[in-house]
Amino acid sequence: xxxxxxxxxxxxxxxxxxxxxxPILVPTFHKMESLLTFSLELLSYTxxxxxxxxxxxxxxxxxxxxxxxxTKIYRFPSDYSWVKILHEGxxxxxxxxxxxxxxxxxxxxxxxxxxIDEQRINKIExxxxxxxxxxxxFPHYDNVCNYNLNIDSELFxxxxxxxxxxxxxxxxxxxxxxxxxxxxxxxxxxxxxPWQFEFLKxxxxxxxxxxxxxxxRDGYSKSKFINPQAIKAxxxxxxxxxRKKLQRTLVNQIPKKILAFLNQKIKNFKHKYL
Numbered sequence: 001x002x003x004x005x006x007x008x009x010x011x012x013x014x015x016x017x018x019x020x021x022x023p024i025l026v027p028t029f030h031k032m033e034s035l036l037t038f039s040l041e042l043l044s045y046t047x048x049x050x051x052x053x054x055x056x057x058x059x060x061x062x063x064x065x066x067x068x069x070x071t072k073i074y075r076f077p078s079d080y081s082w083v084k085i086l087h088e089g090x091x092x093x094x095x096x097x098x099x100x101x102x103x104x105x106x107x108x109x110x111x112x113x114x115x116i117d118e119q120r121i122n123k124i125e126x127x128x129x130x131x132x133x134x135x136x137x138f139p140h141y142d143n144v145c146n147y148n149l150n151i152d153s154e155l156f157x158x159x160x161x162x163x164x165x166x167x168x169x170x171x172x173x174x175x176x177x178x179x180x181x182x183x184x185x186x187x188x189x190x191x192x193x194p195w196q197f198e199f200l201k202x203x204x205x206x207x208x209x210x211x212x213x214x215x216x217r218d219g220y221s222k223s224k225f226i227n228p229q230a231i232k233a234x235x236x237x238x239x240x241x242x243r244k245k246l247q248r249t250l251v252n253q254i255p256k257k258i259l260a261f262l263n264q265k266i267k268n269f270k271h272k273y274l
Contacts, residue, residue, distance in 0.1 A: 021051030022125055022173070023071075023100060025093065027086050027194075028108035030060035030078070032221065035249065038242045039111040039220070040069035045238040046112040046214065051104070056089030072096070081192035087183035094176055102129065105179065106171045107194070109219030110140060113233045120154065120211055125173065127151040128207075134178040135206040138171045138213035147210045155210035167200040171213045178204065225257050226250040 028036050036055075043050055052071040058078040066073055074089040093103075128136050131151070137159075139145075147155035159166055167182065186197055220230035226246050234243035 022102055022104055023051045024053045024104040024106055026106055026108055027056045029058050030062040032108050033063035033066060036108045037063045037065045038245050042242050046114060047116040049118055054093055056085060058085060082194050083183060083186045083192050083197060090179050102173060102175055105174050109221040110170045110215050112214045113230060114214040116214055123152050123154050124209055124211060127154060128173045133207050134175040134204050136173040137168045137208050138211060139208060140170055140213040140215045141217040145208050157208045159206040159208055165198040166206060167198050169194055169198060220246060225253050
């Protein structure tokens, strides 16, 4: 049964200052750090009023420049799984910042490629906190959600319980304590990867915002290779430096991409005929 639309209006929304902006947690790993440095630099254009950045990565440090963009970098053994690194990182963040209740959780390759609408983002942040939501996801792809929650002209939807990827990750707002609980749940279920993490189905409601995250589907890294759509999206003067970096990386990946393509063809042939 379709839930009737709910309309709410928050009058006199007070825009927060830079010092009180919601922090951004960025989980990554060493092989992505050189690209991450470029996407963090781009934030000065795409999201000039963003909150402090905290990076969670492994100890095989690849970039010497991340410190210039991060308030703090939490590093853990490289043999830890993605979930364990995230879990330990969030616990460390909470220990250092006990009064911070909410964060952005943004995967490294889904930092904004084009400009954030900061007016809308501020309204969504306010709604997230006023409604005491624990988990909000920004889609970076077309979807057919039933956006039946209207809060100050921003539309939201509750994630359907039977949706396969109930705990979607990419870019979103999340309560810090709840994120720790999700990491513990994933650990208890022997879940290690970000793809498996999305299958979690806790009892709490997960919200989807209609506001489309300013990136491309799958981010700038797709199946371990540069996503050509990201290069296309960066076709503007302020994004040229990152666009060129992605182009160079894509060219260097061509031999591996050809090999991966041939290996997949061989596997498909064996599966079908042998």
